[in-house]
Amino acid sequence: MITEAQNKSTEAQSQERLLQRGLSLSKESFLAEVEARLRKALEGGFSAPMQEASVLLEAARHLCLEGGGKRVRPRLVGMFGEALGAPEEALADIAVAGELIHAASLLHDDVVDEGTLRRGRPTARSLWDNKVSVLSGDMVLSLAFLQVKRYPPMITERAVELVASMSRAAMMEIVACGRPEMSIEAWWGIAMGKTGALFGWCGEAVALLMNQTDAIANLRDCGLRLGVAFQMADDLKDLRGDDPKDRFADIRNRNPSFCLLTASERSPAFRQALSLAWSKERLEEPQIQQLGESVLALGIAEHTYQALCREVDLAMAALGPYLYAPGGRDIAAWGEWLCKGLRQA
Amino acid sequence: MITEAQNKSTEAQSQERLLQRGLSLSKESFLAEVEARLRKALEGGFSAPMQEASVLLEAARHLCLEGGGKRVRPRLVGMFGEALGAPEEALADIAVAGELIHAASLLHDDVVDEGTLRRGRPTARSLWDNKVSVLSGDMVLSLAFLQVKRYPPMITERAVELVASMSRAAMMEIVACGRPEMSIEAWWGIAMGKTGALFGWCGEAVALLMNQTDAIANLRDCGLRLGVAFQMADDLKDLRGDDPKDRFADIRNRNPSFCLLTASERSPAFRQALSLAWSKERLEEPQIQQLGESVLALGIAEHTYQALCREVDLAMAALGPYLYAPGGRDIAAWGEWLCKGLRQA
Numbered sequence: 001m002i003t004e005a006q007n008k009s010t011e012a013q014s015q016e017r018l019l020q021r022g023l024s025l026s027k028e029s030f031l032a033e034v035e036a037r038l039r040k041a042l043e044g045g046f047s048a049p050m051q052e053a054s055v056l057l058e059a060a061r062h063l064c065l066e067g068g069g070k071r072v073r074p075r076l077v078g079m080f081g082e083a084l085g086a087p088e089e090a091l092a093d094i095a096v097a098g099e100l101i102h103a104a105s106l107l108h109d110d111v112v113d114e115g116t117l118r119r120g121r122p123t124a125r126s127l128w129d130n131k132v133s134v135l136s137g138d139m140v141l142s143l144a145f146l147q148v149k150r151y152p153p154m155i156t157e158r159a160v161e162l163v164a165s166m167s168r169a170a171m172m173e174i175v176a177c178g179r180p181e182m183s184i185e186a187w188w189g190i191a192m193g194k195t196g197a198l199f200g201w202c203g204e205a206v207a208l209l210m211n212q213t214d215a216i217a218n219l220r221d222c223g224l225r226l227g228v229a230f231q232m233a234d235d236l237k238d239l240r241g242d243d244p245k246d247r248f249a250d251i252r253n254r255n256p257s258f259c260l261l262t263a264s265e266r267s268p269a270f271r272q273a274l275s276l277a278w279s280k281e282r283l284e285e286p287q288i289q290q291l292g293e294s295v296l297a298l299g300i301a302e303h304t305y306q307a308l309c310r311e312v313d314l315a316m317a318a319l320g321p322y323l324y325a326p327g328g329r330d331i332a333a334w335g336e337w338l339c340k341g342l343r344q345a
Numbered sequence: 346m347i348t349e350a351q352n353k354s355t356e357a358q359s360q361e362r363l364l365q366r367g368l369s370l371s372k373e374s375f376l377a378e379v380e381a382r383l384r385k386a387l388e389g390g391f392s393a394p395m396q397e398a399s400v401l402l403e404a405a406r407h408l409c410l411e412g413g414g415k416r417v418r419p420r421l422v423g424m425f426g427e428a429l430g431a432p433e434e435a436l437a438d439i440a441v442a443g444e445l446i447h448a449a450s451l452l453h454d455d456v457v458d459e460g461t462l463r464r465g466r467p468t469a470r471s472l473w474d475n476k477v478s479v480l481s482g483d484m485v486l487s488l489a490f491l492q493v494k495r496y497p498p499m500i501t502e503r504a505v506e507l508v509a510s511m512s513r514a515a516m517m518e519i520v521a522c523g524r525p526e527m528s529i530e531a532w533w534g535i536a537m538g539k540t541g542a543l544f545g546w547c548g549e550a551v552a553l554l555m556n557q558t559d560a561i562a563n564l565r566d567c568g569l570r571l572g573v574a575f576q577m578a579d580d581l582k583d584l585r586g587d588d589p590k591d592r593f594a595d596i597r598n599r600n601p602s603f604c605l606l607t608a609s610e611r612s613p614a615f616r617q618a619l620s621l622a623w624s625k626e627r628l629e630e631p632q633i634q635q636l637g638e639s640v641l642a643l644g645i646a647e648h649t650y651q652a653l654c655r656e657v658d659l660a661m662a663a664l665g666p667y668l669y670a671p672g673g674r675d676i677a678a679w680g681e682w683l684c685k686g687l688r689q690a
Contacts, residue, residue, distance in 0.1 A: 046513060049531035050538070053516035108483060111456070112476040131457040131519055134479055135512045138453060141483075142509035149505070153498035156505075157491070164487035167480045168391060171398035174476055186394035193395070 030088060034074045034095045039065060041096060041143050059124040059136040060143075064103040067119050073098035073202055076226070079334070080206040080219050082327025083319075093147050094155070094205045100144035101159065101198060105166050107137035112170060148205070155205045162201045169193025178254035180264045180274040187261050188228065196227030218320045222331065225315035229338060232308040235259050236342055239292070239301055248292035254278050259304050263295045270294050309339045375433060379419045379440045384410060386441060386488050404469040404481040405488075409448040412464050418443035418547055421571070424679070425551040425564050427672025428664075438492050439500070439550045445489035446504065446543060450511050452482035457515060493550070500550045507546045514538025523599035525609045525619040532606050533573065541572030563665045567676065570660035574683060577653040580604050581687055584637070584646055593637035599623050604649050608640045615639050654684045 042061050045054025074095035081091035109115070110123040111133045117123065125133035141163065148155050169190045176182045176190065203219025235257035241247035250257040251274075256264075264271035273294070277287055295301075312335035322328040387406050390399025419440035426436035454460070455468040456478045462468065470478035486508065493500050514535045521527045521535065548564025580602035586592035595602040596619075601609075609616035618639065622632055640646075657680035667673040 049528055049534045050513055050517050052520040053513045055520075056512060056516050108479050111479055130475070132516070134453050134456055135516050138486075138512040139509050141486075142505050142512070145505040146502070146509075149498075149502050153494075153501070156498070156501060157494050160487050160490040160494070160501075164484050164491075167401060167483040167487070168395055168398045171401050171477070171480050172395050175397040175400075183394055189394045 030078045030092065030095075031071060031074060033088065033092045034071065034078075034099070037092050037096045037147075038099060041100065041147060042140075055128060055132055056136040056139045059107070059128055059132050060103060060140045062121075062127065063106060063118070063124055064099065064140070067121060069099070069102075069119070071095075071099060072230070073102055073198060075334075076199060076202045076223065076331075077206060079327040079330045080203045080223075082330065083219070083322040083325040084206055084210045084212055084215060084327075085325075086206055086210050090151060090209055091206065093151070094202070094209060097144045097147040097159065098198065098202050098205075100140050100147065101162065101166075101201075104137045104141040104144060105170070105198075107133050107140060109170060111137075112174065151205075152208050152211070155208045158201055158204055158208070162197050165193045165197045169197070176256050178256075178278045180256055180260060180271055180278060182256045182261060184258075184261050184265065187256065187258055191228045191231040191258075192224060194227075195231050196224040199223035199227035199230070215322065218318060218322055221318035222315045222322075225311050225318060226331075226335065226338075229308050229311040229315065229335070232258050232304055232311060233338055233342055236301060236304045236308065239295060239304070240342075248288050251277075251288050251291050252283060254283075258307070259295055259300045262303055263298050263300045266298055266300075267294075270298065305339075305342055308342065312336070312339055375423045375437065375440075376416060376419060378433065378437045379416065379423075379444070382437050382441045382492075383444060386445065386492060387485075400473060400477055401481040401484045404452070404473055404477050405448060405485045407466075407472065408451060408463070408469055409444065409485070412466060414444070414448075414464070416440075416444060417575070418447055418543060420679075421544060421547045421568065421676075422551060424672040424675045425548045425568075426554075427675065428564070428667040428670040429551055429555045429557055429560060429672075430670075431551055431555050435496060435554055436551065438496070439547070439554060442489045442492040442504065443543065443547050443550075445485050445492065446507065446511075446546075449482045449486040449489060450515070450543075452478050452485060454515060456482075457519065496550075497553050497556070500553050503546055503549055503553070507542050510538045510542045514542070521601050523601075523623045525601055525605060525616055525623060527601045527606060529603070529606050529610060532601065532603055536573045536576040536603075537569060539572075540576050541569040544568035544572035544575070560667060563663060563667055566663035567660045567667075570656050570663060571676075571680065571683075574653050574656040574660065574680070577603050577649055577656060578683055578687055581646060581649045581653065584640060584649070585687075593633050596622075596633050596636050597628060599628075603652070604640055604645045607648055607652075608643050608645045611643055611645075612639075615643065650684075650687055653687065657681070657684055 042057055042064060045051060045057055077091055077095040077098055081088075081094075106118065107124055110118060110125045111130050115123050116126045123133070124136060145156055145159060148159070169192070172186065172190050173194065176186060200220040200223035203223040204216050207213070207215040207219050235250065236259065237243070238248065238250050238257065239259045249255075250260055260274065264274060270291075274291060277283055277291060315335055316323055316332050319328050319331065323332060387402055387409060390396060390402055422436055422440040422443055426433070426439075451463065452469055455463060455470045456475050460468050461471045468478070469481060490501055490504060493504070514537070517531065517535050518539065521531060545565040545568035548568040549561055552558070552560040552564050580595065581604065582588070583593065583595050583602065584604045594600075595605055605619065609619060615636075619636060622628055622636060660680055661668055661677050664673050664676065668677060
């Protein structure tokens with residue numbers, strides 16, 4: 001049996017290798033091109049007399065360029081694009097738009113969550129304030145739409161619907177906070193609206209770009225399911241303690257994660273204990289640990305892992321014939337990595 | 346000389362008459378149709394399991410349907426549309442989009458300004474919270490774009506650029522707060538970005554709808570200037586005390602209005618006095634009144650009135666040949682009313 005540290009390092013290497021592979025297949029230059037266009041979209045500032053409003057772009061750069069984002073959405077666009085043989089230039093614009101929509105949602109989420117840290121760095125709202133974060137989000141969203149204005153209008157239209165879906169899901173997430181009695185169905189709604197819808201848009205936009213209407217459902221549904229899997233992976237990592245310093249953060253932050261809801265569904269006793277804990281003003285650390293251990297004892301990690309793999313399988317099935325195209329194989333490899341990385345050591 | 350009360354009542358009658366006239370010319374049913382479509386866009390809620398996110402639509406209805414908005418933007422769209430002979434159905438959609446973009450900006454502005462009241466009613470953020478106001482604004486903006494998705498894509502593209510411009514102007518407004526040394530040029534930038542750009546879009550969208558590219562600049566520039574005039578009128582009303590309970594609110598709220606900046610430019614002594622007052626944590630009421638009286642003593646009310654009329658004249662000139670079309674005459678009448686209503690009694 002390999003140690004956790006070894007496992008992690010293997011995992012990191014495997015990720016690196018697969019991402020490299022994804023890169024080389026969709027031409028190595030692709031992510032660099034996306035990065036250059038992101039920089040260009042957010043560069044500089046406004047001229048006099050509006051110069052001082054340039055802080056909106058500064059805040060966006062802070063989040064989007066200096067924040068160490070993994071560029072999951074651009075990578076997905078690259079792979080979807082490869083599957084349909086899309087031209088790299090237009091693909092880079094779609095990738096930039098996807099990343100900017102993501103950034104805009106984070107700028108607003110930080111206001112909504114009153115977050116002070118993101119990816120280990122101070123949020124825009126804590127470096128500046130809520131005002132800057134709200135308005136910077138609005139501006140970044142506009143820049144996202146403008147990035148794809150040259151392409152079929154349906155791409156923008158679907159992006160607009162995506163934003164409505166993301167707002168709705170963000171609101172549901174707030175409502176769900178502290179409620180272990182939330183239905184698993186509502187969890188799915190949130191995961192699809194928040195992460196899945198944008199992953200799905202990445203696929204749909206590529207199909208619309210290529211005017212391949214028969215591919216829309218394949219790529220969109222693949223993205224949707226991958227987004228849900230991605231969210232499940234997040235929940236599972238918290239339960240497994242991949243970040244040991246902040247293990248069981250979902251319990252601490254009263255976030256009814258997939259794992260917690262499944263545990264609640266399986267065990268009325270756990271549900272009662274979680275309800276009681278969340279009804280209190282303060283959560284004590286030993287109680288958090290105890291609740292977390294109960295979830296593990298119920299076998300929820302394995303259950304979540306299985307659900308995640310199933311979701312990845314369905315994502316691949318959704319790809320249909322495109323699974324066998326070059327980019328499709330990369331998506332499959334990425335999905336496989338997502339599962340493998342989370343297999344219990 | 347007529348009393349202030351008489352003057353007000355005449356003003357109200359004159360407004361009523363002109364709006365009626367505008368209405369009858371662009372068919373009486375137009376505003377009712379806009380209202381019905383606004384209701385439809387914001388009606389109902391989401392189905393299970395996302396039902397509880399319906400608060401986003403509730404908040405939007407609270408602001409947009411129950412808030413007693415004057416529907417200035419839909420009226421403008423109606424008049425611009427009349428000038429180009431646009432079909433009422435499509436025009437109503439553009440009017441709804443304009444009103445929704447306005448509503449979305451107010452929902453975000455309330456968060457940005459930490460406002461508790463708007464049009465004498467509690468803001469969405471005080472009835473619910475900042476989160477609801479931010480996410481409702483995002484959703485309402487999406488609904489605005491969706492309202493015009495059937496029309497030439499350039500209409501959406503220009504709306505997206507408009508949102509960027511409005512965010513920039515809102516940021517500049519924050520930066521300008523408490524700064525009497527701001528340039529008049531910056532004031533123009535804010536007024537154009539905040540109010541003018543949306544009024545201008547109302548014109549531009551109608552021209553794009555009718556595919557009358559030669560009319561774009563006419564209608565857009567007319568709207569831009571009317572928006573600036575509208576902002577000047579606001580500043581002048583505050584100086585004249587049209588709302589006696591809250592006279593000199595711009596001084597109280599450290600808002601460098603057109604009147605205050607003009608006074609600062611004319612009189613270094615006033616500028617110094619305002620700077621000193623705004624540098625203090627607390628502003629005392631007698632000091633506010635004294636500063637306000639100084640602005641009046643400098644003849645700023647008359648100056649602002651002249652500037653406003655000039656702006657309206659330029660707006661009419663911008664209309665070019667469309668000034669003589671039916672809707673164009675209504676716009677001219679509306680501009681004339683804006684001036685007349687503010688003429689010193």
